[in-house]
Amino acid sequence: MAEIQIKNVAKRFGAYQALHNINLTIADQEFMVLLGASGCGKTTLLRIICGLETATEGEVWIGGRRVDHLAPKDRGIAMVFQNYAVFPHLTVFENIGFGLRMQKLPDDEVKRRVERVAGLMHIEMLLKRYSGELSGGQRQRVAVARALAMEPDVILMDEPLSNLDALLRMEMRAELKGVLAESKTTAVYVTHDQVEAMSMADRISVMHQGKIVQAASPIEVYRNPAAEFVASFIGNPPMNFLQATSAGDGKWTVAGRVVDGPKGAGKPLQFAIRPEDMQPANEGLKARVRIVEPLGAHLLVTCDVDGAMFRAVLDSDMVVKPGEILTLAPQPDRVRWFDPETTLAVA
Amino acid sequence: MNARLLPYVLILPVTLFLCLFFLYPFVLVAKQAFTTGAGATLDNFREVVSYWKFPISLRNTLLLAVAVVPIQLALSLLMATMVTRMEKGRDMVLYIWTIPLGISDLAAGLIWLAIFEQSGFLNSMLHGVGIVDKPVNLLTFQNPGIVFVAIMLAEIWRATAIMLVILVAGIGLIPKEYYEAAEVFGASPWKRFLRITLPMLRPSLQTALVLRVIMAFEVFAVVAALGGTLFPVLMGETYAYQFDLLNSGAAAAMALIILAISIAATLVILRALRVPKRATI
Numbered sequence: 287m288a289e290i291q292i293k294n295v296a297k298r299f300g301a302y303q304a305l306h307n308i309n310l311t312i313a314d315q316e317f318m319v320l321l322g323a324s325g326c327g328k329t330t331l332l333r334i335i336c337g338l339e340t341a342t343e344g345e346v347w348i349g350g351r352r353v354d355h356l357a358p359k360d361r362g363i364a365m366v367f368q369n370y371a372v373f374p375h376l377t378v379f380e381n382i383g384f385g386l387r388m389q390k391l392p393d394d395e396v397k398r399r400v401e402r403v404a405g406l407m408h409i410e411m412l413l414k415r416y417s418g419e420l421s422g423g424q425r426q427r428v429a430v431a432r433a434l435a436m437e438p439d440v441i442l443m444d445e446p447l448s449n450l451d452a453l454l455r456m457e458m459r460a461e462l463k464g465v466l467a468e469s470k471t472t473a474v475y476v477t478h479d480q481v482e483a484m485s486m487a488d489r490i491s492v493m494h495q496g497k498i499v500q501a502a503s504p505i506e507v508y509r510n511p512a513a514e515f516v517a518s519f520i521g522n523p524p525m526n527f528l529q530a531t532s533a534g535d536g537k538w539t540v541a542g543r544v545v546d547g548p549k550g551a552g553k554p555l556q557f558a559i560r561p562e563d564m565q566p567a568n569e570g571l572k573a574r575v576r577i578v579e580p581l582g583a584h585l586l587v588t589c590d591v592d593g594a595m596f597r598a599v600l601d602s603d604m605v606v607k608p609g610e611i612l613t614l615a616p617q618p619d620r621v622r623w624f625d626p627e628t629t630l631a632v633a
Numbered sequence: 634m635n636a637r638l639l640p641y642v643l644i645l646p647v648t649l650f651l652c653l654f655f656l657y658p659f660v661l662v663a664k665q666a667f668t669t670g671a672g673a674t675l676d677n678f679r680e681v682v683s684y685w686k687f688p689i690s691l692r693n694t695l696l697l698a699v700a701v702v703p704i705q706l707a708l709s710l711l712m713a714t715m716v717t718r719m720e721k722g723r724d725m726v727l728y729i730w731t732i733p734l735g736i737s738d739l740a741a742g743l744i745w746l747a748i749f750e751q752s753g754f755l756n757s758m759l760h761g762v763g764i765v766d767k768p769v770n771l772l773t774f775q776n777p778g779i780v781f782v783a784i785m786l787a788e789i790w791r792a793t794a795i796m797l798v799i800l801v802a803g804i805g806l807i808p809k810e811y812y813e814a815a816e817v818f819g820a821s822p823w824k825r826f827l828r829i830t831l832p833m834l835r836p837s838l839q840t841a842l843v844l845r846v847i848m849a850f851e852v853f854a855v856v857a858a859l860g861g862t863l864f865p866v867l868m869g870e871t872y873a874y875q876f877d878l879l880n881s882g883a884a885a886a887m888a889l890i891i892l893a894i895s896i897a898a899t900l901v902i903l904r905a906l907r908v909p910k911r912a913t914i
Binding site: 336337338357358359363364365368369371373374375376384385388415416418419432436559626 | 828909
């Protein structure tokens with residue numbers, strides 16, 4: 287059992303506040319992705335869990351044990367580094383066995399474990415090679431195997447796929463997910479790539495400016511973003527936003543049309559809809575087409591609605607030309623509302 | 634300009650310079666060493682090797698190298714590790730530690746002579762605190778141990794910095810991630826030094842040791858200042874052949890012997906610290 291609990295963790299570098307009061311519980315065997323743009327604090331949080339960085343405030347618990355004063359090696363963790371950090375002066379075998387050697391395990395045990403994880407990562411034939419003789423993808427496999435060989439409670443990964451080319455990344459993504467699920471370890475995975483996050487995570491913690499904005503399952507984060515930041519960060523293209531003004535109880539005016547919305551009247555809200563959640567119809571938002579991008583699977587149309595940029599993903603069979611006026615009907619159950627003052631979602 | 638030819642054209646001036654001022658004199662010295670008035674011969678070598686002072690000066694030179702270089706290696710590694718970990722004032726400390734590099738070896742010898750001679754600082758201090766009644770002459774034939782230690786200290790003080798700067802540069806090239814990975818996988822600071830720093834520092838260690846060992850075999854001015862004739866070394870004997878005995882042939886033979894020892898030591902160091910080609914990044 288290795289549940290991770292992060293309690294009120296804050297980190298300051300001099301005057302710069304990198305993390306603000308982070309609270310997060312990661313369940314045993316959960317695959318948690320920390321997602322955010324660079325500088326949002328996700329790597330700092332990972333390094334605090336790891337022990338390479340010390341929190342200014344707060345506590346870190348792993349498997350019911352407080353670990354924030356322990357050295358990394360005493361936390362039951364292993365880590366995969368962004369640049370792999372595969373030691374160039376050691377063979378692949380000795381790299382994978384490095385942690386086991388440090389634990390002074392007997393030779394036959396080291397051999398057994400190294401061969402097992404090498405098999406898991408399909409690098410048995412590379413064990414006698416040196417890092418300089420490996421491709422980026424192979425080094426990545428060695429780095430993962432080295433972490434797995436420790437049989438840790440928790441595996442921490444810092445953008446492990448960011449240095450691979452796109453095709454290899456897709457392949458490793460699926461493979462890594464499979465291997466980690468099988469190893470039954472808790473995983474914390476840092477990335478700025480939302481596709482990686484969506485495809486691998488059990489849960490995603492979206493981070494922004496040193497705070498966790500939302501921690502939820504990928505589909506929840508996608509469908510019900512807790513804040514405008516999440517809505518605009520996740521999804522490619524991101525969610526569309528339009529100004530909405532109150533038109534009586536539960537009625538809102540959006541781009542000249544009255545739609546149903548949250549109960550109550552008063553200050554303006556943001557109306558939000560994902561580009562793929564719209565259909566051309568007789569009744570709907572009037573959109574002047576600016577740019578048409580045929581993407582094969584579908585058609586990405588950038589338009590102008592009520593003076594705001596607005597994107598729609600339409601069927602690729604549709605014929606749309608710039609300058610045309612489209613009438614787009616949002617799917618009512620996919621419409622979301624945000625408070626422009628707090629930027630948070632409104633039910 | 635042909636791109637394949639350009640590198641050779643660019644190194645041409647320095648090659649010519651070296652041929653003119655290094656290779657040519659070297660050939661002359663070699664010729665001098667292997668000839669006497671009677672033609673090609675090994676007589677010069679026979680003469681210098683059979684002289685009674687030769688084994689002593691050879692032994693002293695080697696002994697000094699064996700005593701000084703390992704201490705300097707350990708010290709420079711320690712100092713380099715310390716400097717690397719500093720966040721503030723790093724450059725300042727490095728400058729201060731490398732001051733001896735800017736001082737000629739004779740001056741360094743004289744500084745330490747000022748400490749150890751009869752009216753020197755050490756005697757004044759010992760006398761001042763009452764350990765000795767009157768200043769004693771430490772650097773005499775009766776105290777060969779003290780002479781040796783004084784020379785050792787001066788050499789360590791003078792020439793550790795050259796290794797230090799090479800090692801500091803080398804340590805700076807080791808990516809931080811390797812240390813973090815080693816730490817996460819359970820290596821203590823000492824293990825990180827042994828398993829990461831030392832192996833990855835091999836190219837710098839090679840350079841530092843080769844330079845330092847060659848300097849050790851050429852030791853002269855410091856010994857002359859502190860030991861005079863009490864502590865004969867190979868280079869001192871070479872000087873004596875050339876300028877006291879006016880025997881250029883013998884001096885040339887001595888120079889070649891020192892060169893041979895240096896080359897042998899260099900080969901041993903390069904071999905011992907070689908990085909297998911496959912294990913480089």
